Amino acid sequence: MNDSRKNNDGLSVQRLTALSLLTAAALMIYAMESMLPTLIPVPGIKLGLANVVTLITLKRLGVRDALLVLLARILLSACFFGSLLSLLYSLSGGLFCLLILWLVNRLLAGHYLFLTSITGAIAHNLAQITVAFFLTSVGGVFVYLPFLMISACLTGLFTGLCAHFTLKNLPPFKNERF
Amino acid sequence: MNKLPFHTKNAIILSALITLLLLACLCSIAWIAVRAKNQSLVAEIYQNGTLIKTIPLYLVTENQTFTVTGENGAENVIEVRPGSIAVISASCPDKVCVHQGFRSDSLLPITCLPNHVVIKLRPAKDSDASGIDAFTY
Numbered sequence: 001m002n003d004s005r006k007n008n009d010g011l012s013v014q015r016l017t018a019l020s021l022l023t024a025a026a027l028m029i030y031a032m033e034s035m036l037p038t039l040i041p042v043p044g045i046k047l048g049l050a051n052v053v054t055l056i057t058l059k060r061l062g063v064r065d066a067l068l069v070l071l072a073r074i075l076l077s078a079c080f081f082g083s084l085l086s087l088l089y090s091l092s093g094g095l096f097c098l099l100i101l102w103l104v105n106r107l108l109a110g111h112y113l114f115l116t117s118i119t120g121a122i123a124h125n126l127a128q129i130t131v132a133f134f135l136t137s138v139g140g141v142f143v144y145l146p147f148l149m150i151s152a153c154l155t156g157l158f159t160g161l162c163a164h165f166t167l168k169n170l171p172p173f174k175n176e177r178f
Numbered sequence: 179m180n181k182l183p184f185h186t187k188n189a190i191i192l193s194a195l196i197t198l199l200l201l202a203c204l205c206s207i208a209w210i211a212v213r214a215k216n217q218s219l220v221a222e223i224y225q226n227g228t229l230i231k232t233i234p235l236y237l238v239t240e241n242q243t244f245t246v247t248g249e250n251g252a253e254n255v256i257e258v259r260p261g262s263i264a265v266i267s268a269s270c271p272d273k274v275c276v277h278q279g280f281r282s283d284s285l286l287p288i289t290c291l292p293n294h295v296v297i298k299l300r301p302a303k304d305s306d307a308s309g310i311d312a313f314t315y
Contacts, residue, residue, distance in 0.1 A: 081271075082271075083271070083292060085291070085292055086292070089291070104192070107185065107188045107192075108185045108188055108189055108192070109183075109184070109185035110185075111185050111186075111189065112185070112189045112192075115189055115192050115193065115196070118196055119192065119196070122196075122199070132289075132291060135291070135294060136224065136226070136227055136289075136291070136294055136296050137226070137227025138224050138227055138287070138296045138298065140287045140296060140298045141287070141289065141296070143210060143285075143286055143287060144286065144289075145203075145206075146202075146203035146204070146206045146207045146210075147203075147207065147286075149199060149200070149203045150200060150203050150204070150207075153196060153199075153200055
């Protein structure tokens, strides 16, 4: 998987197609998730199913492609459904989450995807609450922290397992070394 | 233990850390919940980090509504009832603040992130009982 670096600087048709497909899947999941009613009325608590695609891309294609898919998904979803502010939240959460996912995935040598996913979800919520603190300048937003951490563990576990079983059943991309 | 591959060791450490974090969270939630059991509450409405309104909820006798307006047409309609407060409609897309409903405890602030509005409820201090509330200004 790692010798993909050789050709990574150019976008081959195959790589472009795979990444576009993953981005489209992530966008679809994101759109469908935003249509679900909010079960728990606490800002910031959501399932984060689009993270399944980030995890899959990270494991199958590596961190550079995961970053591309993540950025494309966040920018496009901000264009379609969001505002500038939600873009700021998604970007901070998404990027910090990916950084942690990448590090933990290396620490765990690609095993125990659910642990990776939980840590990523925690990182995501931490980054977002920090941005919320800087935007609102109200220290009270940190009261949400324990609730967000617990929800991150649950949703991270769920998305991690989703990604694990998807990876198990997803046929390998025709040529994973683009 | 020495036979375990390094990633399994890392996984054990990570699981332990996550468990610790969860325990800490549960403890702090319990602590917050205990502290929130206060009867007289004061609502503080913040916009962009500045306190714009203070309402001693225990002095409110009848329902009142008012609107907090912000940049780019942002609007939050806030209703005050004796002892509780809620955002009853908002211009933001997700309406999380509206779904939070009427709150009468200081457990969690009502937060509208898109419009930068935060309503904090805190226990009343002696200085709040002067009878001057936001409506008399």
